[in-house]
Structures are given as structure tokens and as C-alpha cells.
Amino acid sequence: MRSVVARAPGKINVYFRVGPPREDGYHSVASLYLAVSLYEDVAASARTDNEITVSLNPASTSVVDPEDFPLGEDNLVVRAARLLAEHTGHVAGVHLDITKRVPVAGGMGGGSADAAAALVACNALWGTGLTREELGRLGARLGADVPFALSGGAAVGLGVGDELFPLLLRGRSDWVLVPASYGLSTPKVYAMLDTLRHGVDVPAPEEVDPELVQALVVGDLGRVADLAANDLTPAALALAPELGPVLEMGDRAGALAELVSGSGPTVAMLVRDGEHASQLATQLQDEAGVDAFPVHGPVHGARIL
Numbered sequence: 001m002r003s004v005v006a007r008a009p010g011k012i013n014v015y016f017r018v019g020p021p022r023e024d025g026y027h028s029v030a031s032l033y034l035a036v037s038l039y040e041d042v043a044a045s046a047r048t049d050n051e052i053t054v055s056l057n058p059a060s061t062s063v064v065d066p067e068d069f070p071l072g073e074d075n076l077v078v079r080a081a082r083l084l085a086e087h088t089g090h091v092a093g094v095h096l097d098i099t100k101r102v103p104v105a106g107g108m109g110g111g112s113a114d115a116a117a118a119l120v121a122c123n124a125l126w127g128t129g130l131t132r133e134e135l136g137r138l139g140a141r142l143g144a145d146v147p148f149a150l151s152g153g154a155a156v157g158l159g160v161g162d163e164l165f166p167l168l169l170r171g172r173s174d175w176v177l178v179p180a181s182y183g184l185s186t187p188k189v190y191a192m193l194d195t196l197r198h199g200v201d202v203p204a205p206e207e208v209d210p211e212l213v214q215a216l217v218v219g220d221l222g223r224v225a226d227l228a229a230n231d232l233t234p235a236a237l238a239l240a241p242e243l244g245p246v247l248e249m250g251d252r253a254g255a256l257a258e259l260v261s262g263s264g265p266t267v268a269m270l271v272r273d274g275e276h277a278s279q280l281a282t283q284l285q286d287e288a289g290v291d292a293f294p295v296h297g298p299v300h301g302a303r304i305l
Helices: 076-088 110-126 132-140 146-151 186-196 210-218 221-227 233-239 243-252 274-288
Strands: 003-021 027-046 052-056 094-099 154-158 163-167 173-178 257-260 267-271 293-297
Touching (some): 003 110, 146 163, 173 243, 186 233, 221 257
Antiparallel strands (some): 027 293, 173 267
16 A cells, blocks of 8 residues: 555543642543544555655645644654554654644644544554554553544543543434634643642542433433533633633523533534534524534544545
């Protein structure tokens, strides 16, 4: 093969509890991940030298200024390809072309989806033969959300989010996403959370609310709306107060629930079904002038197209 294209989904956190800072600088979390139908594509093409290079595809829709998009060694797809090559002893180079649709620094794991897609694409292109589980262990070294981008579907995430316990859902849920024109730094959001909690004793979370898990599994959307929660919301609002009116907008427009996705600033609104999602997205676009679009979950993890 001379070229392989892999696709990986973005995610939302239907539930996200965050503990105090750990000695390693991370935070223990209890998360309910849901992979949704907004995807990143990575095309891996063979090179005749040993170089690993990257480009941004012009079809990308979530990059405001392509000139600011990092194309160097710090890009997660470069790091993913290099990690796979080092782990397997592979010596040939690769060019990686990214088509971005997940909001950049939007709390939806777009960078992690890029890394997952790069691992799957390079594994196929190079014939290195790693299993999905082996790729997941490698991916965890790149970021806590990478293993979930590889597995997709729905899962409880514990530890720093990389200890995954897959869930088999009986149906889908529909959401409307409202991305922002700016990003939020995940480390800054966690730092703000620690500042807001100063002097407050917060235990490390040990589980996702079992009632919420059951509600999502059986498709009880009303109960999901009641129990969905995100500890990072106050920190995201402190850094980006303009998110408050967006959340209120969804409530007034008839969403079942409104969440800041992960560390934000993307807002996810739970709705009744696909028709309701299309109606709400159109309403928000027409009446409020915001960018909004429907998605659904769960969807597959990283895979070859």
C-alpha cells in the first residue's frame, strides 16, 4: 500500500468528575465518554526517506487560521507515527495529511482523534501488525483520551481517563454542538478549577454515577439529562464567561440538557432525536446567529476508510 486513510471520532463527556491534583500533576477523573459523529481523517502516504511530515488538508473545517496550525514535531500525529516506528523498529518515513472537523482546543478530543487515526493508518501502511489493544497502550502515552478515540462507542473512564470500561448502548442519543471561535487550554482550565477549589477538600472520584450509566444504556434521555454533569464547567465559565449565554440559549430553545464538553469551550446540547437535533441547530443558527450542528453517538472508534 502507498496510502491509507483512517478516521477517528471526537467525543463528549456526558459525565465528568475531577479529583484534586495528584503528585504526578494529573487529576483523577470519572468520565462517561461518548464518541460522536464528528470525525478527523488522517491520510498516511509512504515516503522514500525516513522523514515524518504533516500537512493540513484544505477541506478542514475547524481550523480558523491554517497559518497558525502546528505542523512540526509537536503535532500529535507526528508524535504518534514516531512512537509507533520506535516501538516496532520500523524505519520508513510517512507523510500525514490531516482533515480536521472537530473543534481545535474545544474539549472534544480532536487532537487525540488525530493521534488515534495516525496510529491506525501507519499500522496498516507499514504492516506493523499491532492489535487494537497494543495501539491503545501506545496511545495512552500520547494522551489520556487517545485510547478512547481508538475504541469509540461509549465507555466509563477512570484513572486519568485512560482506564476504559466499554458500555454497550441499546440505542443512540442525539446532540447539537455549538463550537466557539476560540479554544481553551486544557491545563489552564484544570488550573482554574484548582484555584476555584482552593481550601475545599475534594475526594478523588471512584465511579461514574451508576444511575446515569444505566439511563444511557437503556436510552432514558430524560434521566440522562437530569444526571449529566461536568466539574470543569465553572472553570471554563470563569475563563470564558460568554459560554453562560450559550448554555442559557439551549435551555430556552428546548434542549433536554446543556453541557460544556470536557474542558470546553464547545457546548453540547442533548435533544430528543435526530429531527429535534436538526430543528434546534437551525433555530440556533437563525435566531441567535451561532454555529450549531447535529451529531449522534455512539459511533465507531478509529478505523480504516
